[in-house]
Amino acid sequence: MRKIAVLTVVAFSVAMFFSSLAFAARKTIIKIGINAPLTGDIPKVGEGTKYAAQMWLEDIEKAGGLEVGGKKYDVELVIEDNESKAESAVKANTKMISQDDVLAIIGPQSSKQAVPAGEVANKYKTVMISPWSTNPDTTLDRPYVFRGCFLDPFQGPVVANFITDEFGFTKAAVLYDVASDYPKGLAEVFKDAWEAKHGEGSVVAYESFTTKDTDFSSQLTKIVKSGAQVLFTPQYYNEVPLIVRQAKDLGWEGPIVGSDSWGSAELVELCGEACHGLFFSSHYAAAGAKGDTKAFIDRYEKTYGYTPDDVAALTWDSLQLAQQAIQDAGKLTGRIEKDREAVRDALTRIENFDGITGKMTFTEEGDPIKCAVIVKINNQGEFEFYSSSCP
Amino acid sequence: MGIAKKFRQIFSTVPMLGWFLGILTAVLIEYYWGYDYISYYLGLPKIPVLFGALIMLKEPVMIPGALAYDLIVYVIPVLLVAKISSVFTNPGAALLEKLPLWLSAVIHLVCFYAILHLWAGINDYRVLVVKLTLVSIILTVSVNVINGYQGEFSCSHPGFMALGAYVSSILTLMLFTNDKIFGAALLPPGLGPFLFPLVLLAGGAAAAIGSLAVAIPSFRTRGDYLAIISLAFMFIVKSAIENLNIIGGARGMGGQPDLAPLPVIFFWTLLCIWVIHNFVTSILGKALNTVRDDEAAAESMTVKTRKTKMTAFMFGAFWAGIAGGLFAHVLTYINPGMFSINRLAEILAMVYFGGLNSIVGSIVGAVSINVLGEALRPLELFKWIIIPLILIFVMIFRPYGLISFTEINAKKLLEAKHKRQQGVSP
Structure with a gap:
């Protein structure tokens, strides 16, 4: 019995020591959830999502946090693997919303995960932007669910x-x-x-x-x-x-x-x-891109060694959208339910957002109105801009 | 080993009721002080959701805090309360012993559910994990009827599950919701919770009827042939649904009403375990075992082998259909891709991990694979190395699964643990 008692006391003191290191845990942090297929059928898609998100976080950290209403907040990414399975995507969303208190969720990419995951996000009134899902059901009748691509x-x-x-x-x-x-x-x-x-x-x-x-x-x-x-x-x-x-x-x-x-x-x-x-x-063409798009592609290539595909570009745009919505929300109260609602309202108000995959404005349903690009695979094997078509 | 032995000796006087009381105390502590005090002073951002497994794997700096949390909230209160309260829980258990066993079991289960409900209710993520785990238990127990008690190797369980899921979803969408495929609700949505059992039964019945398509041609053969035919059945169901545009095709079907809250699923899980337990311990169940061990001998001992096999197969398929219906209403979305080879691998892993020919084994298998899958989530790719490795080790050291061919004696489990009994059975 004495041994156990001594062990307990030691364990406590170690815990108290370590916990003092991690103490500042409960100030308001902006958390963004990423629901991506890191394992399963399409791991390359998950990888592109994760890399784009990490690049975005780098930018925010370089700026010393995200400024909302004149105050700088730390930003944290919660990256969850949905295993390319519907029930896992639902679990990941539920976990991020109820456990990690994320302000907004980016993902899932495929419609078969985005449709059920969108139901969860909508139920808990949390903004979810699916960058790549093209199924109309993802956003249909769900005021809190948006997407980053055309249908x-x-x-x-x-x-x-x-x-x-x-x-x-x-x-x-x-x-x-x-x-x-x-x-x-x-x-x-x-x-x-x-x-x-x-x-x-x-x-x-x-x-x-x-x-x-x-x-x-x-x-x-x-x-x-x-x-x-x-x-x-x-x-x-x-x-x-x-x-x-x-x-x-x-x-x-x-x-x-x-x-x-x-x-x-x-x-x-x-x-x-x-x-x-x-x-x-x-959604966009990598070869011959200009401006912000080119800057994004060059940076991605330099960091990860290959040209980003459209998933990465769309994820980047979705994150920028989320960022702008958070900033437009004016101020964060620290009460997550209220802040989520403010972010949603701000997101619906965004007009002519200038993303790297084109300008977009959301419709009532949360689908963007944006241009499509026709890409030609040129003789060097690059994706080259050929023409574009706008609604 | 000395500590473990001493530990067991100290706590051998605690009856099941005492453990429940201990766990209840722990859950109440977590409920009232977990967020505001304990996790706050330990520097944790929130109540660790699955005993801290997720947070420990994600941020190693939190390991001491999470362990201390587990110690303060779970380990110490459970052990202390269980031990101290054994003074009065033992007489309590003795009182319950005088009641019929079923009544005592029901009382224990109600206590268990109350604790589970309280624990899960702290966080919605827990609720979801518990729900899906319970559905997995139904699936695993039902597949154990065929792969364990009947000794066949059937691969069509995802197909049965799909039949149950689709039939029950179509019914609820048609009856209780204004759906774009089936039009306006035929019945007032308020009736949903009351008629949901019938809907589930219809799903189960559809799966059972579907299972005849496998059973009739294949039970003239054994072993590998059944595996092949049942695998084919699974793919036929999947392809058929993919090509039926009226129920969504490959796009799937969504918008099911949320008719499967935790108590409903818990009730169905209990019902499934109870019914299947009665089935496998009945004369038919014993006949099933003889068919598995030696079909010719069973036949000569007047066992109607064909009828026995058919009944058991349909019975297993029925519960798979029920599980499918519950699954569809937990996720509120289904597509045919969910009921494919991946699902089959998951089901078989649960049943062979837990143990063949044992209901307790199935429960252990379903719970451990589900909880492991969730707890190791932060490891991403390595999760898919660790879980298969564990499975391989189980297969090497316990070829029939962790707990196979044994059942727990409910009477012994629930009885009072008096000091004097200790001398008799150490």
Whole structure:
């Protein structure tokens, strides 16, 4: 018994000593939550999110904190891994809101996590900005949920218009993953837009496959035989190289056009020369960027050794949005519920925000009105600005 | 070892009721003084949510503070109160012993729930973790019926869960909410909580009927073949839902009403454990074990093997459907991608970690995998190295799981621990 008593006393004194080091814990700190897929199916997306957030924090720390209403506050990032799973994203959001007292949340990136996580954020009245989620349900009827990117119903027509104006084609083929929500939705939107332009039946081949398929030869053979002039495939960067190579092997000679999911640093690495000269719609173009965008890209490249993809750029913009909303809120009361509400109100008031992925203004639903960019993969394998299209 | 032995000796006189009282004291201390005093003076930013595991891994400088918090709030009060109160909790337990066992068990469970509710209520994150853990318990116990008691290797549990989740979600969306797919609510939303059990049962029934699709063709075979057919079933369910645009397809289905608060889930978990316990200890359950050990011998001893297997399989699938329904209403969003190979790996990990052929084992497996998964969250990638490593070690040293082929005796667990009994059974 005496041993235990002595041990307890020693443990206490050690604890008291250490805790005095960490004492200033309870002053008002601005905490921003990051809900990112650091492990799971798309770790590269999580990495881009994390790096962009760390760069943002560096800036704030260099300025000595975030100034709100004439007072400087320390800023802290709470980075949580959502494992690319819906329930984990929900847990991460609940934890950040109820345990870490975050003022706003950036993320999750994919819609399948952003839709349920948005429900939590809205329930606890905490601002959440999903930089990359394109599913309308993410922000629908949720006053506290915003997003940093344009929606598919805008992107589909942009691509259809671009192909029509650029090449003058009238017959298109679509190849998409029926089991994945983003490609499927975008393929449908594109088909509608194309057929509205060129008449019923102008999408001559509408072929699908299932996630993790690697052999597309039967679908591509049909597409080649259908007499289509252009192939639209809104797939992710890991599938695009396979599709492009197999299409070329099977004798496809027309252009292949993609969507913002192509815009990853790894695309060209995996695809090589086969992808040079192809087009896709995106949020921003890295090569030939100017001003703030260029500064961001250069800094990111210098720190992390590769060109940031659109997720990183959108995350950066979302953080800037959150920062501006916090500053616009006027002052922080220290009572988290009140401050969260003030931040939300400030966010809805932001107009013509000048981000590195373009100017944006939020609609009533929390979706931004912003321009899309058509990117060309040039012969050095860089993503080059080609044209832009605004609503 | 000397300390551990002495420790056990000192606390061997504490009955279950005493431990409950100790834990209740700890939770009350946390509830009233945890935030304003204890965590404040220890320099912690807030009440450590999962016994400080998260904060310790994230900021090592907080380790002493978090440990001291655990000591002050949990360890010392629990041990002290449990020991001191054994003076009157022992007679209390003896009084309860005179009641029928079921009544005594119900009283204990009510106490347990009250404590759990109070503890979880301190933070909403705890509530969510407890809810999902309870759902995992239902899943694990139900898969144990098939993979443990029946001795088959079935991979279709995520499929059953998906059936239950989708059927119950469709029903609640159709009946109690104004949904964009199904239109206006057919019934007043106020009826939701009362009719929710029926909705869940419908989900379970759908899963049970779906399980026939696996059971009828595959029970002519054994072993690997069932694994393959059931795996195929899982993928069929997933692909079918992905291609059904009317229920959201790959986009998933959201907006379920929040009909699954903690007490509801706790009730269903208890019901599941109780029913499955009765099932596996019934004659049918014993028959199931004989089928597993030697099908030919069982057949010759007049066991209807085919019927037994079918019943057990459907029974397991039914509870998986219930778990799916609860899961959908906790998250208020489902998509077919959730019920895929990842989920299967998680379920199988829980059941083989905890132990085959044991309900207690399943509970231990579900709780430990869930709590580990949450507690190691700050480690990100390393979490996925540590958990599989633990699993591998369990498989090496205890091939059938931590607690397999044993059950806890409820009577012994709840009885009074008098001093004189000690001499009899040390």
